[in-house]
Every structure is written in C-alpha cells, then in structure tokens.
Amino acid sequence: MSKNRMAVIKQRPLDVPSQDDFAVVAAPMPTPEPGQVLLETVYVSVDPYVRVAIDDRTTTLFGAAQPLDTPLMGKTISRVVESRSELFHPGEHVMALSGWQKFAVADAESLQKLDPDVAPLSWWLGVLGTTGFAAYVGTTQVAPPAAGQTYVVTSAAGATGSIAGQIAGQRGARVIGIAGAKEKCDYVVNDLGFAGCVSHHAEDLVAALAEQCPDGVDHSFENVGGKPLEAVLELIKPGGIVALCGVIGSYNQANRTPGPNLWPLVRIGASIRGFRLPDYQHVREQFIHDMLGWLNAGKIKHREEVMTGIECAGEAYNRLMTSNSAGKIVVKL
Amino acid sequence: MSKNRMAVIKQRPLDVPSQDDFAVVAAPMPTPEPGQVLLETVYVSVDPYVRVAIDDRTTTLFGAAQPLDTPLMGKTISRVVESRSELFHPGEHVMALSGWQKFAVADAESLQKLDPDVAPLSWWLGVLGTTGFAAYVGTTQVAPPAAGQTYVVTSAAGATGSIAGQIAGQRGARVIGIAGAKEKCDYVVNDLGFAGCVSHHAEDLVAALAEQCPDGVDHSFENVGGKPLEAVLELIKPGGIVALCGVIGSYNQANRTPGPNLWPLVRIGASIRGFRLPDYQHVREQFIHDMLGWLNAGKIKHREEVMTGIECAGEAYNRLMTSNSAGKIVVKL
Numbered sequence: 001m002s003k004n005r006m007a008v009i010k011q012r013p014l015d016v017p018s019q020d021d022f023a024v025v026a027a028p029m030p031t032p033e034p035g036q037v038l039l040e041t042v043y044v045s046v047d048p049y050v051r052v053a054i055d056d057r058t059t060t061l062f063g064a065a066q067p068l069d070t071p072l073m074g075k076t077i078s079r080v081v082e083s084r085s086e087l088f089h090p091g092e093h094v095m096a097l098s099g100w101q102k103f104a105v106a107d108a109e110s111l112q113k114l115d116p117d118v119a120p121l122s123w124w125l126g127v128l129g130t131t132g133f134a135a136y137v138g139t140t141q142v143a144p145p146a147a148g149q150t151y152v153v154t155s156a157a158g159a160t161g162s163i164a165g166q167i168a169g170q171r172g173a174r175v176i177g178i179a180g181a182k183e184k185c186d187y188v189v190n191d192l193g194f195a196g197c198v199s200h201h202a203e204d205l206v207a208a209l210a211e212q213c214p215d216g217v218d219h220s221f222e223n224v225g226g227k228p229l230e231a232v233l234e235l236i237k238p239g240g241i242v243a244l245c246g247v248i249g250s251y252n253q254a255n256r257t258p259g260p261n262l263w264p265l266v267r268i269g270a271s272i273r274g275f276r277l278p279d280y281q282h283v284r285e286q287f288i289h290d291m292l293g294w295l296n297a298g299k300i301k302h303r304e305e306v307m308t309g310i311e312c313a314g315e316a317y318n319r320l321m322t323s324n325s326a327g328k329i330v331v332k333l
Numbered sequence: 334m335s336k337n338r339m340a341v342i343k344q345r346p347l348d349v350p351s352q353d354d355f356a357v358v359a360a361p362m363p364t365p366e367p368g369q370v371l372l373e374t375v376y377v378s379v380d381p382y383v384r385v386a387i388d389d390r391t392t393t394l395f396g397a398a399q400p401l402d403t404p405l406m407g408k409t410i411s412r413v414v415e416s417r418s419e420l421f422h423p424g425e426h427v428m429a430l431s432g433w434q435k436f437a438v439a440d441a442e443s444l445q446k447l448d449p450d451v452a453p454l455s456w457w458l459g460v461l462g463t464t465g466f467a468a469y470v471g472t473t474q475v476a477p478p479a480a481g482q483t484y485v486v487t488s489a490a491g492a493t494g495s496i497a498g499q500i501a502g503q504r505g506a507r508v509i510g511i512a513g514a515k516e517k518c519d520y521v522v523n524d525l526g527f528a529g530c531v532s533h534h535a536e537d538l539v540a541a542l543a544e545q546c547p548d549g550v551d552h553s554f555e556n557v558g559g560k561p562l563e564a565v566l567e568l569i570k571p572g573g574i575v576a577l578c579g580v581i582g583s584y585n586q587a588n589r590t591p592g593p594n595l596w597p598l599v600r601i602g603a604s605i606r607g608f609r610l611p612d613y614q615h616v617r618e619q620f621i622h623d624m625l626g627w628l629n630a631g632k633i634k635h636r637e638e639v640m641t642g643i644e645c646a647g648e649a650y651n652r653l654m655t656s657n658s659a660g661k662i663v664v665k666l
Binding site: 052058225238239245246247250256257258259260261262263264265266267268269270271272273275276279 | 385391558571572577578579580583589590591592593594595596597598599600601602603604605606607608609612
C-alpha cells in the first residue's frame, strides 16, 4: 500500500468551505523522471485565491475551476526525498506548488531552494511568501504612501493587512486600521504600532473613520470589499489610490455581491487599482531583502497559525474565510 | 419692472428632474461694480454634474447642495452688455458661470473671451467645452490607448462618449461602442467611424461585447456605470484602465446603486480611475488646439441639440438624464 495521501475536492463549496467539501484519499506514490525530484510536503499554505480557484460559478484566476477529485492546490514547503537532478540533493528544502498531497514530483527547474538558516521554513508561505509579497506590492508599488500621509488598511489584523499596515508605517505613513473585534483593533494598535483602528461594527463607520483621519485618506490597502471600502471611498483625497489586493468578502458567493457605488472616485478624482503578483516579479528579490531586514530588526511582526494534518483542509479554509484565524494559516502535513 | 428673469430650483427632484422642479421668476437687474461686467446670457449648458449639485441626499462635487430658490447653475456663453473693466467691451462674448439667468454680473478676471470667428459660440459649451474636454482628458491622460488597442466607450452616442470614441480613434485605437437603441449604434458606426457597437439591451451583453472584442478590452471610457461597465470589466486585459468620467446611472437616486463587483480588477490586474477636470487644466490649451484641428479637418463630428427659452430647464434636464438627447444639449435663452 502506497504511503501517499492527498486531500481532494469532493464537492464544490456553495458558501464558506466546510470539512464535507474535501476528502482524504490514498494515492499512488509518484516516481520522478530525469530532471525531476520527489518531494515530501512539510507545510501547505492556506490562501484566499484557492477559494476562488475551486469555484465553478464565477471567473477564476486560472480559467476553469480546479476539477473535482484532484488534490487541493496550494503552495508548499517541501523536502527533497529523491533527486534526479543536479540542482537538488535529498534533505534540501524547496518552495513548491505540490498542494495537499503528502508526496509529489516536480521539475527541478520549477523549484526554489530554501535555506533553513535564513528564516523558519514556514515563513516562506507567509510573511516571506505570497502573503507578505502582496502586502509589499500594494504598499510600495500600487499605492505607495509618502511620509506623513494617512494610510488606511482594512482587514487590518489579517495575515496580509497586518503586514501591509506595518510596511506603510515603515515608509512613514500614519496608518489607520479597520478590523472587526475589539481585540483585533487592540492588537494592531498596541502590538503592531498602527496609529489607530476602527471597528467595522461601528454604527457610523464613516464618522468613526473620519475621526481617525481628520485630513482624509491618502491611500489605502484593501483585501475584502464591502462596507469598509465604501467608508474609505467617502474619505479618500484627490489622487488617492485604493490598492485592491482581493475582495475576499465575495469569494464564497455564487452571484458576487455588488461593489461600492463609484461616484466618490469621480467626485474627488481617485482610483481603485487591482493588482496580481505575477506582474510584480521584478520586485520580488527586493521584497525578500527588505522584509528579511525588517524582520531581523524586529520592525515587522507577524503571526502564524499552524494547523496539523492533511485531514484539516475543510477546517483550515473555513477559518480563513470566516476571518477567525490569528494570522497566516499554514498546515503541517 | 426688471427685464431680468431666472430659472430657480423650486423643489429638489427625487428622481429624473421634471418641469415641476423648476420655476422661472423675475429678478432684480444686477449692477456691475468696478472690475465687473454685466452679461446677457446667450446659451446655458446642460450637464450631468448639475443634477448632482442640486441633490442634498448625497455628497456633491461642491459640498452642500445648491440652495432652493437660487438660479440653477450652469456654464454659459454670454454677451457683454456693460463693462466696468478694461478687459472687455460691450458686444464681446465670454464663457461664464452665470447659470440660468438672463442677466448677471461677473468679475472680469473670471471670464474667458471667445472669438466668434474661431468656432460657433455654442460649441464652447460642448465639443470645445466641458463635454469635449472630459472626453479628451479621459482618452489622452487617464486611459490613453496605443495604436491598435481595443477601446470601449459606453454611452457611445452620448455627447461625451461620442467624442471620446473619436479621439481614441484618432490615436489609432479600434473603438467599440456600447449604446442603447439600434439607431444610436448605427450612428456611431456609420457616422462616427467606430469599428463596432453593441446594444446594452443585448440578452448576453458580455458575449455580444466579446464578439466585437475578440482580444479583450485594453482600456475604456465610462460615463454611466451599471451593466455596460460590468461587461467591460469581464473582458478587460491586464493593465487595463477604465477612465471613469461619471456614473450618470446613479445621479437620480437617493441611495446610489451599488457598483460592479471588483473581483475582475484583482483577477486581471486592472484599474478604475475617476477623474475631474480641474486637475487637468494644464492640458486645456493643448485640448483646444487639438480639438480645433480635428474639427477643422472634419476628423471629429459632434451633434448639438439647441433648446429655446429659460422655461425649459426641467425638460432639458429630463432629456439629459433619460439619454433622450441627440448630442450635447444647450439652451438658448
């Protein structure tokens, strides 16, 4: 009997994913061809874009939705078990796209080698991976604040928002978060150094945000859509840019919720700029350099929630999509 | 009895304006102070932004809504009747902001002199005025197409859209319009030289637009919001920009309709850029130069609908907001 197992999509979630949507099945042990390596998955990343990729009701990032009964996609940190390439040796660690399977093969040339002495391996899926890179691109390329400007980050305690706000702070901006629960607001102000934070449960969110942003909002980083974005648009200043990293608020829906009325953009002369990371690979090296510097200097803090076992796909995606995680979710297989 | 009369806001329209929302009243004859001129209004311009400015239910361009019983605002072409400034002489024509009143005074320094030999005077309210300038800024500054690119213009037969599409065409773009009635589509293709046009009444607007834009949409010019914008976002390409000139579709509403879901911006890496003309005064002279060149060479066509009499404010704004006009509406007082 093969040692290999994978978590596959059993049925397409119609709303927030649950345990019933995924099944763990036995799988044949893959065999590397010349130029390939056999990988054992150590960590798999839990990311919002995957929720989009497994839905067949709307346009995805990838064209067609991921087929049923195939292993759930995901970036991984993997250990080389067997190598048929000069590029890697058994025992080395790589960043791969193996998804939710215990063993996988990959072309050696598609893999990025990781040095465990540089940073804990799981960080390459979070603050040093897609999560941190999205925050970096949004705050340095798409909507970079100047020193002294007011920068609003929605979903401020989330894995991406928390990093985005801290990077904007490193650039000298006065950062105001929007988050849900009081403890999340306390966290971003007290632990992450945001200048202020507003709960999106506030009765009059625009008024509450205006109190924290008396001169208006210069730019913002947006990951969710919905009421917080509407409030930002009411206060945005001429030339203001909303860096739109995602609209997580609508990923679970068959008919995506409408967005904000766009009149504020015309009234004031402001923009919403969607972005995707493949278009910013030219700054990835700089990102790694900057982020390692900030992490090593203790200037940027991040949290990780490590779940365990290939069986927890449903639970992990449920936590991600209900904003119940305390930081970046990674799963240790 | 004074010869002066003005059209004032009697009650705030709750939806599309009607004749009942305005009243024509007698007014005292104004007297110019030193440095001022007395103007007689020849033409007043009918523009969507005025609909926003007279509504007190939402944020306007101007802060508070225009007070009741004051003359409806509007750009005018006016004739100098009496001058207490060296800058102007009686009989000269100027562009002013007198609004819907027969006579008005203005500071001479706030006025722009017009040469009736350069172009018919009313054109300075349309193709050479705000309407044409909005089209120019959108297509040359905010979302300028490169030669060969596919450019979509919604409200394509409208006063602004028709000019925007023709400017994009002058830049070498392949221009596709979205309009309502079949005769509007015929007009933009047969008379204005658009490469194609789709009716927004099409059962599957995305499919109909995709047929006209087989390689996707590079940029677009948007003035309305609603379904046509949603269709454009489904087809927009990486780096694509929607130049957002207005969201006329929601100007009559107390609770502005929601906008499009913003996922397409993230999926593909595209932007919606609102703009306002005061931010582009530095290109106004170039605009006049370019537009006069195109007009004189017969490269850009435009239509004007001249209504007559100060009593027609309600009818004029009704026609504007129901898209029933055949071109730029100006009113001859």
